[in-house]
Amino acid sequence: MTDTPRLFLPRDAAALSVGADGVAAALPQDQLVRTGSRGMLWLEPLLEVDTPDGRIGFGPLCVTDAKRLAETGFPKDHATCLGKVENLPWMKIQRRIIFERCGVIDPLDLDAFKASGGLDGLRAALASNAADIVETVTRSGLRGRGGAGFPAGIKWKTASEAQADQKYICCNADEGDSGTFADRMLMEGDPGQLIAGMIIAGLAVGATKGFIYCRSEYPHAIATLKAAIASWEGRGWLGADILGSGKAFELEVRRGAGSYVCGEESAMLESLEGKRGQVRVKPPIPALSGLFGKPTIVNNVLTLASVPWILEHGGEAYAEIGHERSRGTQAYQLAGNIRRGGMLEADFGISLRELIEDFGGGTLSGRPLKAVQVGGPLGAYIPADGLDLPMDYEAFAAAGAMLGHGGIVVFDDTVDMARQAEFAMEFCAEESCGKCTPCRIGSMRGAETISKIRDGENVEANLELVEDLCTIMTDGSLCAMGGLTPMPVMSALRHFREDFTSSDAKLKDTVD
Amino acid sequence: MREQSVAADYRLTHASTKQFQMARRALNSLQRIIIPGESCVPHDIDVVAKICAHHNHDPAALLEILHDTQEHFGCVSDEAARRIAQDLNISRADIHGVRSFYGDFTRDTDKPKLKLCRAEACQAVGSEELARRLSARGIASETIYCLGNCALGPAAMIGKRLIGRASAELLEAELADD
Numbered sequence: 001m002t003d004t005p006r007l008f009l010p011r012d013a014a015a016l017s018v019g020a021d022g023v024a025a026a027l028p029q030d031q032l033v034r035t036g037s038r039g040m041l042w043l044e045p046l047l048e049v050d051t052p053d054g055r056i057g058f059g060p061l062c063v064t065d066a067k068r069l070a071e072t073g074f075p076k077d078h079a080t081c082l083g084k085v086e087n088l089p090w091m092k093i094q095r096r097i098i099f100e101r102c103g104v105i106d107p108l109d110l111d112a113f114k115a116s117g118g119l120d121g122l123r124a125a126l127a128s129n130a131a132d133i134v135e136t137v138t139r140s141g142l143r144g145r146g147g148a149g150f151p152a153g154i155k156w157k158t159a160s161e162a163q164a165d166q167k168y169i170c171c172n173a174d175e176g177d178s179g180t181f182a183d184r185m186l187m188e189g190d191p192g193q194l195i196a197g198m199i200i201a202g203l204a205v206g207a208t209k210g211f212i213y214c215r216s217e218y219p220h221a222i223a224t225l226k227a228a229i230a231s232w233e234g235r236g237w238l239g240a241d242i243l244g245s246g247k248a249f250e251l252e253v254r255r256g257a258g259s260y261v262c263g264e265e266s267a268m269l270e271s272l273e274g275k276r277g278q279v280r281v282k283p284p285i286p287a288l289s290g291l292f293g294k295p296t297i298v299n300n301v302l303t304l305a306s307v308p309w310i311l312e313h314g315g316e317a318y319a320e321i322g323h324e325r326s327r328g329t330q331a332y333q334l335a336g337n338i339r340r341g342g343m344l345e346a347d348f349g350i351s352l353r354e355l356i357e358d359f360g361g362g363t364l365s366g367r368p369l370k371a372v373q374v375g376g377p378l379g380a381y382i383p384a385d386g387l388d389l390p391m392d393y394e395a396f397a398a399a400g401a402m403l404g405h406g407g408i409v410v411f412d413d414t415v416d417m418a419r420q421a422e423f424a425m426e427f428c429a430e431e432s433c434g435k436c437t438p439c440r441i442g443s444m445r446g447a448e449t450i451s452k453i454r455d456g457e458n459v460e461a462n463l464e465l466v467e468d469l470c471t472i473m474t475d476g477s478l479c480a481m482g483g484l485t486p487m488p489v490m491s492a493l494r495h496f497r498e499d500f501t502s503s504d505a506k507l508k509d510t511v512d
Numbered sequence: 513m514r515e516q517s518v519a520a521d522y523r524l525t526h527a528s529t530k531q532f533q534m535a536r537r538a539l540n541s542l543q544r545i546i547i548p549g550e551s552c553v554p555h556d557i558d559v560v561a562k563i564c565a566h567h568n569h570d571p572a573a574l575l576e577i578l579h580d581t582q583e584h585f586g587c588v589s590d591e592a593a594r595r596i597a598q599d600l601n602i603s604r605a606d607i608h609g610v611r612s613f614y615g616d617f618t619r620d621t622d623k624p625k626l627k628l629c630r631a632e633a634c635q636a637v638g639s640e641e642l643a644r645r646l647s648a649r650g651i652a653s654e655t656i657y658c659l660g661n662c663a664l665g666p667a668a669m670i671g672k673r674l675i676g677r678a679s680a681e682l683l684e685a686e687l688a689d690d
Contacts, residue, residue: 013660013661013674014660014661014663014664014674014676016673016674017661017664017667017674017675017676017677018664018676018677041663041664042663042664044664175658175660176657176658177658178629178631178632178633178634178657178658178662179632179633179662180658180660180662181660181661181662181663184660216579216616217656217658217659217660217669218660219672220672220674254573254575254576255575255576255579256575256614257575257578257579257614257615257616257617258614258615258616258656259613259614259615260657271575272572273571273572274570274571274572274573274574274575274610275574275606275609275610276609276610276613276614277613277614292572333662333663334663335633335636335662335663335665336632336633336634336635336636336637336662336665337636337637338663341662341663341664342663343663364637373632377631377632377657407633407662409632409633409636409662410636411636412636415636420632420635423632423635427631427657430657431657
């Protein structure tokens with residue numbers, strides 16, 4: 001080790017939330033590089049020290065430890081030393097396509113980005129033509145990572161064939177699902193990957209203008225994106241003449257304003273137009289008539305960020321990775337009551353049990369696991385005996401669940417599943433855009449009825465009513481907000497019926 | 513007459529949204545609109561004009577304009593809304609519709625400093641208990657659904673500062689520092 005090794009410390013919001021800035025202040029500033037996070041959030045703040053045989057990790061660090069380490073030259077026998085970061089089991093299993101540079105380089109260091117091959121996919125796209133890009137993405141089998149899993153190639157083909165004087169690329173960074181933070185990590189840790197993906201999408205469909213719609217709850221991501229866009233423009237990597245190719249693409253970041261439903265693509269487009277985030281009736285699909293009525297590609301952050309790798313290595317190489325019809329890698333996010341929470345990128349097909357038990361290490365509280373919610377607030381609750389499910393869109397759909405954006409929220413045995421079902425309805429009522437009746441009124445009535453069930457009022461009759469209501473919401477709602485709210489409710493009911501029928505109310509009555 | 517039409521417009525736009533805010537909250541807002549008088553504190557309206565100009569008077573940038581206004585004044589007052597409507601050449605009803613749809617915007621400077629995540633991942637590590645403890649200490653918090661810190665919950669935010677593994681004691685100390 002040299003006397004003054006380079007030090008890498010994340011400035012990812014999650015790392016900051018547990019004191020990364022304090023640790024940074026205790027380290028020699030001239031050696032320090034601030035990066036994104038590797039995703040091992042339970043180890044944050046995680047310091048990495050550059051040595052001839054790789055980066056050595058120290059974490060989780062407190063200010064005192066950091067000072068001591070800096071004074072003593074980062075000895076490998078310190079209690080917080082984790083050894084070589086690349087060799088940690090959490091890192092070894094991963095196949096990092098999207099998050100290749102996340103946690104490794106300074107997200108705003110364009111030279112480091114370029115040196116690590118960041119521009120290769122974009123250069124390949126610039127050397128290719130629009131139809132070939134669309135074809136490559138189609139062959140890769142890439143599916144939308146926002147939750148619906150729609151094939152990206154088909155969407156791109158539709159938009160590329162539409163005739164219009166202006167087309168748009170809109171990145172959906174309204175990552176509102178509880179238990180998901182991979183979009184945020186990428187935007188903070190390697191915004192270049194997303195920007196490159198968006199330019200490639202623009203080249204593919206003939207769009208010259210792009211928007212990133214980022215939720216306002218992510219101020220760090222917004223700041224990083226804006227800074228990255230400015231420096232890309234400064235270098236001529238973005239703007240009127242991308243890398244001297246004569247092709248143009250403009251990019252702007254727009255903030256959401258605290259509305260969950262704006263993650264639905266048509267509500268997001270309304271919001272981007274400066275309006276209330278109300279869902280649009282489809283058809284027409286956004287690929288034909290989207291932002292300002294023009295053909296628009298709306299893709300999730302991770303979908304777009306997968307594209308540069310696909311262009312660099314070819315559609316076939318990407319299609320070789322994955323499981324069944326879910327090709328490529330997925331960012332799995334372990335959250336909630338979990339001992340080792342964080343994000344890991346691996347092939348589709350890994351089982352939920354492997355993720356939670358092997359990587360997550362079980363519950364944080366140490367109590368038995370009772371339920372896992374996969375896919376955000378609209379995803380199903382899966383009981384402890386159902387964890388052998390492979391992470392794959394179809395396998396989840398067959399089990400009455402959904403993979404969604406890959407968020408996994410773990411609950412221990414103290415959770416009351418009837419309360420969770422009630423919350424699902426309350427959340428829908430709170431966040432419904434109000435356009436369609438099943439969602440707007442149904443969620444209200446759902447919350448009221450589950451509340452009655454929890455109070456022990458006409459339990460059987462009310463349960464029947466809830467099931468009936470869920471059918472109407474599923475079949476009659478305009479978008480996934482009302483259409484999928486029944487998923488957590490019905491899965492809770494199916495797997496944990498005793499939580500609804502043995503209501504606390506009866507207990508309360510005897511206590512009172 | 514004007515107030516009646518504003519109230520009618522309010523009822524129309526609100527009949528279809530945020531039902532769960534319950535009758536009481538709707539009634540409160542309705543009263544605020546019917547009773548004449550400006551919301552928020554008096555402030556320099558030229559700043560609003562500058563914000564609009566910064567965004568090229570583009571109606572599509574309305575959310576950005578409202579964000580900048582909210583950040584600067586701590587609210588989007590009726591006075592500010594009037595100026596934005598004028599500068600963007602859109603109706604005040606449009607502005608009101610957008611302001612009331614999104615949780616980030618308020619008509620008055622009554623937003624608590626502290627944001628507390630109450631979504632599933634934070635519920636799984638005791639955010640509900642934390643909310644009870646905070647209110648027992650007389651600390652007001654705004655309910656947020658997800659701050660993107662789901663592996664290190666309960667999560668909270670003060671200004672733009674994200675806080676992980678939050679406890680009532682920690683948040684009280686952070687608020688005192690702020």
